[in-house]
Every structure is written in C-alpha cells, then in structure tokens.
Amino acid sequence: MNLAVIGAGYVGLVTATVFAKFGNKVWLVDIDEKKIKDLKKGKIPFYEPGLERLIKKNTAKLFFTTNYKEAIPQTEIIFICVGTPNRNGEVELKYFFSAARSIAKNLKKPAIVVIKSTVPPGINKQIEKIMKKYTKVKFDLASCPEFLREGKALEDTLNPYRVIIGIKRKSVADKLLKLHQKISGKRLVCDTASAQLIKYASNAYLPTKISFANSISVLCDKFGADVNKVMEGMGMDGRIGPDFLSAGLGYGGSCFPKDVAALIRLAKKADYNFEILKAIQKANQVQIDYFLKKIVRLCGGSIRNKKIVVLGLAFKPETSDMREARSIYVIKGLKRRGAKVCACDPVAISEAKKILSGVRFFADPYQALKGAEALLLVTEWKDYRQLDFKKIKRLMKSPVVVDGRNIYNRKRLEKLGFIYEGIGR
Numbered sequence: 001m002n003l004a005v006i007g008a009g010y011v012g013l014v015t016a017t018v019f020a021k022f023g024n025k026v027w028l029v030d031i032d033e034k035k036i037k038d039l040k041k042g043k044i045p046f047y048e049p050g051l052e053r054l055i056k057k058n059t060a061k062l063f064f065t066t067n068y069k070e071a072i073p074q075t076e077i078i079f080i081c082v083g084t085p086n087r088n089g090e091v092e093l094k095y096f097f098s099a100a101r102s103i104a105k106n107l108k109k110p111a112i113v114v115i116k117s118t119v120p121p122g123i124n125k126q127i128e129k130i131m132k133k134y135t136k137v138k139f140d141l142a143s144c145p146e147f148l149r150e151g152k153a154l155e156d157t158l159n160p161y162r163v164i165i166g167i168k169r170k171s172v173a174d175k176l177l178k179l180h181q182k183i184s185g186k187r188l189v190c191d192t193a194s195a196q197l198i199k200y201a202s203n204a205y206l207p208t209k210i211s212f213a214n215s216i217s218v219l220c221d222k223f224g225a226d227v228n229k230v231m232e233g234m235g236m237d238g239r240i241g242p243d244f245l246s247a248g249l250g251y252g253g254s255c256f257p258k259d260v261a262a263l264i265r266l267a268k269k270a271d272y273n274f275e276i277l278k279a280i281q282k283a284n285q286v287q288i289d290y291f292l293k294k295i296v297r298l299c300g301g302s303i304r305n306k307k308i309v310v311l312g313l314a315f316k317p318e319t320s321d322m323r324e325a326r327s328i329y330v331i332k333g334l335k336r337r338g339a340k341v342c343a344c345d346p347v348a349i350s351e352a353k354k355i356l357s358g359v360r361f362f363a364d365p366y367q368a369l370k371g372a373e374a375l376l377l378v379t380e381w382k383d384y385r386q387l388d389f390k391k392i393k394r395l396m397k398s399p400v401v402v403d404g405r406n407i408y409n410r411k412r413l414e415k416l417g418f419i420y421e422g423i424g425r
C-alpha cells in the first residue's frame with residue numbers, strides 16, 4: 001500500500017518505519033528541513049532503542065520529504081502525527097490544522113486521513129470543513145490514537161495493548177484493520193470522538209495511578225511503612241493491577257502533563273469541573289517539593305553552596321526526551337536553594353543544555369561525584385542501577401543518597417556507610 005505519514009517526530013517516524021517494515025511504501029513528510037535532511041543521510045533526530053537499525057533495514061521503502069506535493073497525490077492512507085503541544089493548558093492545534101490544509105491541497109485521489117495526533121474529541125467536523133475548503137476530492141477521516149511509550153516505541157507499535165479505530169464508515173474500518181493485520185493487540189472499532197476520548201482518558205488515568213502511589217508514599221514515610229510492599233500488595237488485586245504504581249518523583253514527558261492539562265481544560269469548556277484531575281496535577285507538583293525537603297533535611301538543613309549531583313535528566317530511561325522531565329523541576333529547586341548542581345545522563349545532556357543553565361554536565365557519574373555532598377537519583381537508567389557504591393563512597397564528601405525512584409538497596413548502602421532515603425520506604 002502507498003502510505004504517507006505527516007510529522008517525523010517520535011510517533012511519525014516510528015509509525016512510518018513499522019509500516020515500511022510490513023512492506024508498504026511510506027512517505028514521511030515534515031516541515032523541519034534539517035530533520036528531513038538528516039533523515040535522508042541516515043541521522044535519527046532522537047534516541048529510541050532499535051529505531052536506527054530498523055530505518056536502515058527499510059530505506060528502500062521509506063521516503064523523506066518536506067514537500068507534500070511529492071508524497072500526497074499517490075497515497076491511499078495518510079497518517080497525521082504532528083505535535084499537539086500544551087499552550088497555557090490548551091491544546092495547540094496550529095500544526096495539526098496546517099497539516100490538514102496541506103494534505104487537502106495536494107489530494108489527487110480519494111484517501112483515508114487517519115489522525116494519530118492526540119486531539120480534542122469531536123474535532124473531526126471542524127477538520128472536515130477546513131479540508132473541504134481546499135479540495136473537491138473525496139476523503140474519509142478516521143482516528144487511530146497512538147499509545148506508544150518513548151523508550152519502548154518500536155515494541156509498543158509492533159505489539160500494542162490495543163489498536164483503536166475510530167471511523168464513520170465500516171469500509172474505512174475494514175481497510176484500516178487490514179493495514180494493521182501484522183500488528184498484534186486487541187482491536188476496538190468505534191466512533192471518532194470516542195477514539196479520541198479513549199486516548200485522553202487513558203493518559204489521565206495512568207498519571208492518576210502514579211499520583212495515588214506518590215500520595216501513599218508520603219503516608220508510608222510517616223507511618224514507617226514500605227511503599228514498594230504496599231504497592232505490591234495493592235497490585236496483587238486484579239481489579240487494581242500492578243502497573244504504574246511505582247512511587248517516585250511523579251510523571252513527566254511530552255504526553256501525561258499536557259494531556260491531563262488538556263482534559264481539565266476541555267472539561268471546563270464543556271462546563272464540567274474535573275476535580276480529580278486537578279488533584280492529580282497538584283500531587284505531581286507537590287512530590288518535587290517533598291523530594292527537595294528531604295534533600296535539605298538530609299544535608300543538615302541547607303544545601304547552599306553544596307555540590308549536589310543529579311543522576312538522570314531524561315524524563316524516563318531509554319529516551320533523550322527532556323519534555324516536562326522531573327529533573328528540570330528538581331534542578332530548578334536545588335538552584336533556588338543555592339546548591340551547586342552537577343548532572344549526568346547517558347543520552348540527554350545535549351537536550352538538557354537547551355533548557356537548563358548554570359549546571360555542570362557530566363557523562364561519567366564518578367567524575368561528577370568527586371567531592372559531592374549528595375547523590376540524587378532522578379531517572380532510573382540501567383547504568384545508574386549498577387553503580388559501584390564502594391567507589392562512590394570514597395569519592396563523595398558527604399555520603400547522602402536520595403533515591404527518587406526507589407531503585408537502591410537501603411541495607412546495602414547503609415552497610416557501606418551511606419545515609420539513604422527513598423520515597424516512602
């Protein structure tokens with residue numbers, strides 16, 4: 001099949017590559033000239049495990065362009081995967097509308113336009129109207145929201161929990177079901193507004209679990225309980241499930257914070273006060289203050305002029321994405337309190353440098369930890385799970401470890417002479 005994917009970001013590039021792997025000819029269109037130039041040279045714009053290799057294997061079926069004219073006329077199915085970022089709590093739709101206009105202007109034969117970007121439920125009527133201004137060619141609008149997780153994007157696209165297909169006409173569902181044949185997971189065919197709301201509801205529910213676990217973690221600290229055990233026990237109940245119950249520093253990234261904010265705003269516009277979600281947002285912010293207070297207490301009441309080392313900058317392991325990373329808020333809080341901040345990450349330093357100033361960056365954690373007065377674990381990269389703490393003990397000026405993701409063994413660290421605290425244990 002001839003396909004086009006609009007937007008060469010995390011979703012678009014992965015979607016295009018996976019459909020090319022299954023034998024389709026895929027055009028990938030992006031307005032970012034540098035990105036397309038780099039992709040043509042085989043340079044991938046972000047770190048995503050396995051992606052570079054899969055793109056290289058499928059170069060014969062993948063075509064990169066900034067020109068809609070080259071891609072759209074011959075395609076049967078077009079996926080819109082452009083960004084829909086947060087603008088003051090609202091969904092910024094200018095990229096999405098612009099992509100829809102450009103598609104319409106270049107349609108030469110009937111096509112299915114599939115919205116993968118996360119967009120407000122019910123927007124299809126508006127899109128249809130806009131597109132009809134620019135084309136007389138027949139098109140169908142469908143909605144297949146994307147659920148991939150960065151760091152596991154390929155795995156999730158090939159083996160998702162589910163493929164949601166929002167349509168108006170059954171024949172469109174049949175075509176999309178056929179296209180997704182080689183992708184595993186459950187199928188749900190529904191109307192387009194429901195498909196779009198499934199995405200928002202899912203991206204609001206998962207942070208709800210995280211914030212709930214974090215709130216319980218505060219009580220665990222107060223009552224001397226172990227949040228890992230509490231969550232393990234809760235997760236044993238099939239009605240609750242064990243996923244997304246890890247207490248820590250809260251959620252970040254390009255999706256959860258913006259989609260929670262967007263759903264609150266969408267609800268407000270529909271005259272509904274989504275109070276649960278407001279509390280989830282608040283709990284997520286408060287968790288950073290809770291962590292900072294712990295650090296100050298463990299450092300003897302002040303971190304002014306003290307060298308503090310942050311391990312992990314990316315919003316989660318296995319990605320270079322820094323959008324809404326918890327590290328940003330932790331580091332800003334440390335700096336406000338006068339600390340000298342050093343930070344490490346295996347892949348996200350160049351992204352972090354664009355956002356954070358007044359921080360010394362190190363690829364090597366041991367180098368960073370020389371003379372440090374506290375080690376803060378912020379992103380649980382595999383490299384940081386396997387650190388040599390005997391060596392670290394010799395390097396640090398003061399052996400304080402504050403574990404924002406509860407990955408270290410308290411007994412072991414205490415035996416080595418560290419002062420250790422996690423979150424809720």
Ligand SMILES: NC(=O)c1ccc[n+]([C@@H]2O[C@H](COP(=O)([O-])OP(=O)(O)OC[C@H]3O[C@@H](n4cnc5c(N)ncnc54)[C@H](O)[C@@H]3O)[C@@H](O)[C@H]2O)c1
Nearest residue numbers: 007009010011030031032082083084095098099117118146
């Ligand atoms: N990143 C994720 O983990 C993830 C997961 C599920 C859903 N989503 C949703 O998918 C959408 C895309 O997210 P992303 O993270 O891939 O975004 P991204 O910011 O990584 O990439 C978006 C790309 O779209 C391009 N673009 C913008 N306007 C364009 C236009 N008019 N024509 C062509 N290209 C254009 C940009 O240059 C950019 O390369 C968003 O709605 C997001 O909420 C993202």
